[in-house]
Amino acid sequence: MFFTYLRRELRRRRKAALVVASGLALGIALVIVVSSVSTGMSRAQDKVLESLYGLGTDMTVTKAAAAPGSGEGRPKFEFDAKGDDDATQSSDRVMVQGFQTLASSTVTRIGGQNGVAGAVGGLSLNVLKVDGQFKRGEFKQQEGTGQSGRSGPGGQGGTGQPQGEVRGGGASFDVNSYSVYGTDVTEQNLGPLTSSKITKGRTFKTSETDAKVAVVDSAYAKEKKLDTGRTVTIHGTKFTIVGVSTADSGDAAANLYIPLKQAQTLADSKDKVTTVYVKAADSQRIDQVKSTIQKNVSGTTVTTSADLADTVSGSLSTASDLAAGVGKWLSVVVLAAAFLVAGLLTSSAVSRRVREFGTLKALGWKSGRVTRQVVGEALVNGLLGGVLGIGIGLAGAYLVTAISPTLTAQLGSSGGGMGGGRFMGGPGRAAASKTLDIALTAPVSLSVILxxxxxxxxxGLIAGGFGGWRASRLRPADALRRVE
Incomplete structure (x- = not known):
């Protein structure tokens, strides 16, 4: 009887049911789209951060910034004098990025701190190479002038010295800069190299702690025409390329990756690292682990992914703030309005059905039965609105993913530099910014559907509650007043 009457009433009041369901559907669809876009924003930001410090890294530890004016000066280059005028001159300089290093023992100390699941050290280097040649100028003799001021034989003037000028000559040099990262080959689950995938060849073997082997970034390999099996020379040392890596997003951490010991040798920084990559045992205790490291390991700066996320600007940050702020509040307002309208429409429908409900009560229906009937109708309207809302929301999320709007993320340094010194300049210079383009997606999770x-x-229950309350207060006498 309940379902028969329910089906008949919903069919008879199709327009009213559709209006209520549409209002709820709009609010539910907006919630799905906003939630999905917010999830996409979060994933995009995670992808940006992973491109900086590597997958699995929760924080990095670097040496505390030195006082202004301290550290090394500008790089100097020296060239040998050679007899051959056209001889090519070449010189390079390997420098620690940021000129700030920590003792390798710091890695062990940090790894032993409470709440730390793993710690790996790395050495970030920058190589400046100057190639070119000097060319001697040619002396062009001119006719001289005699004491009388006229030209005399032999091209000499009144002083008896040859008269002329040097033409041509000079110097032509190219300055190239590339980055080299010394990675701990025995612990390859942390660090910037984890943000790249080996697309050709292989990665390092754990036994190659002091081997002259290298992994080259695919973009740099294409630019310099490098490939596996070929060699690359860094400060006079030849390294065999064993693999080519491709960054998952954005730029790679370095142009070349070599074993940590080899990097320390090239930079004359034995037992030194620039960055310690740390993984926390519990992702919910990252701030606590950060405080522990700062307290127990002096002279260091600890930077978490949350700290670095604060430096993200550009359209990604703007869109994220919009989705998190305006989008969520808009969803709440629309939902509240949809629930209110559904309740008012249901209550109004009950007012128009006074004769019907009064007659049913006169026939023996209890107030509770009438209330259940109204709540049942409203609940069906709500479920219908839910189905429509889920369909519209999924279509909206799919549309966002299909269009994949490109967002720009600009990253500056938060001080410590989660990128292993990639944003570090020389002493007294501000850290350089990094710009990444990220395609936005809108993934829909099961939790959003639920x-x-x-x-x-x-x-449906809210709308039914309004209508049921009105229906429960009706008396059979009201039906007699409405009899025409």
């Missing part, structure tokens, strides 16, 4: 179903049921 939330939409809950909102649909909640909207």
């Amino acid at each position: 939330t939409a179903v809950g909102l649909a049921v909640g909207g």
Whole structure:
């Protein structure tokens, strides 16, 4: 009897049911789209951060910034004098990025701190190479002038010295700069190299701690026409390329990766590192681990992914703030309005059905039965709105993913530099910014769908509550007043 009457009433009041369901559907669809876009924003930001410090890294530890004016000066280059005028001159300089290093023992100390699951050290280097040649100028003799001021034989003037000028000559040099990262080959689960995938060849072997081997970034390999099996010379040392890596997003951490010991030798920085990559045992205790390291390991700066996220600007940050702020509040307002409208429409429908409900009560229906009937109709309207809302929301999320709007993320340094010194300049210079283009997606999770179903049921119950309250107060006498 309940379902028969329910089906008949919903069919008879199709327009009213459709209006209520549409209002709820709009609010539910907006919630799905905003939630999905917010999830996409979060994933995009995670992808940006992973491109900086590597997958699995929760924080990095670097040496505390030195006082202004301290550290090394500008790089100097020296060239040998050679007899051959056209001989090519070449000189390079290997420098620690940021000129700030920590003792390798710091890695062990940090790894032993409470809450730390793993710690790996790395040495970030920058190589400046100058190639070119000097060319001697040619002396062009001119006719001289005699004491009388006229030209005399032999091209000499009144002083008896040859008269002329030097033409041509000079110097032509190219300055190239590239980055080299010394990685701990025995612990390859942390660090910037984890943000890249080996697309050709292989990665380092754990036994190659002091081997002259290298992994080259694919973009740099293409630019310099490098490939596996070929060699690359760094400060006079030849390294055999064993693999080519490609960054998952954005730029790679370095142009070349070599074993940590080899990097320390090239930079004359034995037992030194620039960055310690740390993984926390519990992702919920990162701030606590940060405080522990800062307290127990003096002279260091600890930077977490949250710290670095604060430096993200550009359209990604703007869109993220919009989705998190305006989008969520808009969803709340629309949902509240949809629930209110659904309740008012249901209550109004009850007012128009006074004769019907009064007659049913006169026939023996209890107030509770009438209330259940109204709540049942409203609940069906809510579920119908939920189905429509989920469909519209999924279509909206799919549309965002299909369009994949490109967002720009600009990253500056937060002080410590999660990128192993990649944003470090020389002493007294501000850290350089990095710009990445990220394609936005709008993934829909099961939790979002369940939330939409809950909102649909909640909207139906709220609307039914309004109408049921009105229906329970009706008396059979009201039906007699409406008899025509």
